[in-house]
Amino acid sequence: MQLSDLFTARMREAAPPLWGPGDANGPDRIALAFGDADPTMFPHKDLIDAVAEVLATDIDGALNYGPTYPGLVRVAAERLRQRGISATEQNTLICYGSSQIIGLLPQVLIDPGDTIIVEAPTFLGAVMQFRRSGARLVGVPVDAEGMDVDALETTLAELRAAGVRPKIIYTIPTFQNPTGVTMSLERRRRLLDLAITYGVLVVEDDAYSDLRFRGDAVAPIAALDTAGWVIHLRTFSKIFAPGVRLGWASGPQALIDRLAMCKVEGGSGPLMTRVVAQFAQDGRLDTHIADLRTHYGEKCDLMLAAITREIPTATTVRPDGGFFVWLRLPPGISATALVPVAAQHGVDVLAGPRCFADGSGDEYVRLAFSYIPAAQIGEGVARLGAAIRSLALARL
Ligand SMILES: Cc1ncc(COP(=O)(O)O)c(C=O)c1O
Numbered sequence: 509m510q511l512s513d514l515f516t517a518r519m520r521e522a523a524p525p526l527w528g529p530g531d532a533n534g535p536d537r538i539a540l541a542f543g544d545a546d547p548t549m550f551p552h553k554d555l556i557d558a559v560a561e562v563l564a565t566d567i568d569g570a571l572n573y574g575p576t577y578p579g580l581v582r583v584a585a586e587r588l589r590q591r592g593i594s595a596t597e598q599n600t601l602i603c604y605g606s607s608q609i610i611g612l613l614p615q616v617l618i619d620p621g622d623t624i625i626v627e628a629p630t631f632l633g634a635v636m637q638f639r640r641s642g643a644r645l646v647g648v649p650v651d652a653e654g655m656d657v658d659a660l661e662t663t664l665a666e667l668r669a670a671g672v673r674p675k676i677i678y679t680i681p682t683f684q685n686p687t688g689v690t691m692s693l694e695r696r697r698r699l700l701d702l703a704i705t706y707g708v709l710v711v712e713d714d715a716y717s718d719l720r721f722r723g724d725a726v727a728p729i730a731a732l733d734t735a736g737w738v739i740h741l742r743t744f745s746k747i748f749a750p751g752v753r754l755g756w757a758s759g760p761q762a763l764i765d766r767l768a769m770c771k772v773e774g775g776s777g778p779l780m781t782r783v784v785a786q787f788a789q790d791g792r793l794d795t796h797i798a799d800l801r802t803h804y805g806e807k808c809d810l811m812l813a814a815i816t817r818e819i820p821t822a823t824t825v826r827p828d829g830g831f832f833v834w835l836r837l838p839p840g841i842s843a844t845a846l847v848p849v850a851a852q853h854g855v856d857v858l859a860g861p862r863c864f865a866d867g868s869g870d871e872y873v874r875l876a877f878s879y880i881p882a883a884q885i886g887e888g889v890a891r892l893g894a895a896i897r898s899l900a901l902a903r904l
Contacts, residue, residue, distance in 0.1 A: 538888035543831040544879040579785040584756040592731035595758040606755035614641030629863035645865035654691025683716035683830025686874040716830040721805030818893035831878035855891040
């Protein structure tokens with residue numbers, strides 16, 4: 509008898525974990541693989557002030573068990589209303605990062621074997637959590653305008669013909685992870701229409717929309733939804749600090765109520781919820797976001813210029829915001845083969861297949877410009893270019 513006999517069937521499956529050892533940005537190489545925040549942008553002084561203010565005024569609430577701090581629910585719902593989403597404090601749920609909601613959704617919606625539609629490519633953390641729930645993942649391609657809604661319609665029709673009603677369409681419509689592309693308004697409308705027609709929940713993961721460097725905002729899918737088929741996810745990770753582990757969701761009340769039932773830990777961090785709410789007061793958070801936009805926009809442009817200079821035969825779509833550039837490698841270069849060679853050249857990048865539910869996408873790599881200092885971006889891309897050239901030579 510073995511301990512592993514006790515694991516559920518889906519945990520006994522041999523599916524490799526998507527995160528592995530070394531899946532963190534380390535100091536010894538130029539780290540373009542993961543979308544960590546830029547530590548130089550953490551609002552040190554304001555954060556220390558906010559902690560001191562909370563502890564001076566509400567130490568009992570901050571350090572004990574308790575219900576979710578209503579001050580942060582107000583901040584979260586208000587940020588959604590500013591985008592035209594009709595969120596209330598009742599249908600807004602604070603959580604330990606949007607990752608927690610992505611993990612809880614299958615508890616409410618997925619029986620093993622149920623189908624989830626994801627973008628191809630998509631956020632690898634979501635693939636990991638959905639897969640662990642026993643769901644079958646079906647990918648729909650993404651192009652320069654976001655998820656291909658014609659392909660979505662075909663997929664939905666084929667699934668229906670096979671007697672399958674998918675439970676979720678998971679989309680990152682704005683500054684998508686990993687491609688950086690933004691779904692057009694027309695496609696958002698179409699996606700919503702299709703979801704309603706086929707009776708599928710839309711999970712709109714909006715982790716990056718606050719970080720727009722250029723162009724005009726596009727309405728969230730949740731703002732177009734009057735029928736109650738969209739849950740909208742946001743996070744403080746990208747606009748404040750991932751380490752606070754706070755995000756929020758808003759959507760149909762019955763779904764939010766059931767997600768809340770799955771959260772038994774009490775208050776999602778009574779101290780940090782108060783600190784973030786305190787920081788968000790008096791426009792401090794919005795001022796900080798404005799600084800981040802300028803900063804990340806400059807880093808994005810540095811990376812795009814370096815790619816044109818160093819890897820002219822690669823192609824990419826210029827992102828208008830977010831953390832990532834998605835690179836289509838020069839013809840014949842495999843991302844899986846490139847990653848270890850790039851590491852030898854002193855740069856880490858993420859291989860495209862990590863972002864596809866079916867493991868395809870070997871002609872792509874994802875480059876994060878978010879974490880490393882601006883001064884290292886040119887050198888990081890130059891090292892990647894050298895790695896590509898050495899791999900191409902080795903293949904001759
Ligand atoms: C699209 C997307 N959703 C969710 C997350 C996770 O965010 P959080 O830190 O709130 O769990 C990330 C983080 O990389 C992301 O890229």
